[in-house]
Amino acid sequence: MIPAMPATVTTARQVSVSALRLGRVAAMGTVAALILFAGVWGSWGSAQHVMLTKGRETGTVRVTRCAGGTCTGPFTPISEGSRARARVELTKSVAVRQGQTYDVVLKPGTSDAVRSGPAGILYAWVPLGGALLLASVVVAGGLRLTRAAWVLGLLGAVLLTSAFLAVQ
Structure with missing residues (x-):
């Protein structure tokens, strides 16, 4: 610290950097959560019929x-x-x-x-697989959580690949 500079400037800067970091984490966390929610919502329209077959034709x-x-x-x-x-x-x-x-x-x-069956279940969850891939980019770039991003991305890739192989 420079002797001529008051200590409050450094503290104010630290507070503003912390506030910006918190805002970034909150915003990107919200975006990632919305992407994943949209993936589940998009999948559930078909998945509920395939997974909960009791009483259905x-x-x-x-x-x-x-x-x-x-x-x-x-x-x-x-x-x-x-x-x-x-x-x-x-x-x-x-x-x-x-x-x-x-x-x-x-x-x-x-x-x-x-x-229905395994192919139908996997195919119904394809929108979630895409959402996992997209959310992994947001988590890696916006939240800077690279391990969590890799897990999300790999889960999405495995889901999409297994759905592709199952419906063939």
Whole structure:
């Protein structure tokens, strides 16, 4: 410290640096938490039907036609209380092919089908995998927590890779 400089200047600077650091941590922590919440929210719309199948109609769909963003086919029930349907809709993705049969769960009160089984569970959580990858960048850059960022990034990469391999 320079003798001519008062001690309060150094203290005021330390307080302002600490306040800025706290603000950065709070802001980036909030952004990372919102990204992860959005990933869970985006996944839960499909994941709840696949993971909580008790009382839901389960069966198989043989895809007969794909047009636009949906594929359709007849529904053959497996669970008790389910009824056969001439046509249900399955969201078209790279993993749904015409002529193939898929295990599905019907959303209550609709003719919308969601893939079930391990492939369906992993596929339903793909938005969370993307959110984990994005949050890892925020955690590494904004919070400067590199180990936590690596864990988030690797979890996201493992989830996305396993979902890709499972739906093939």
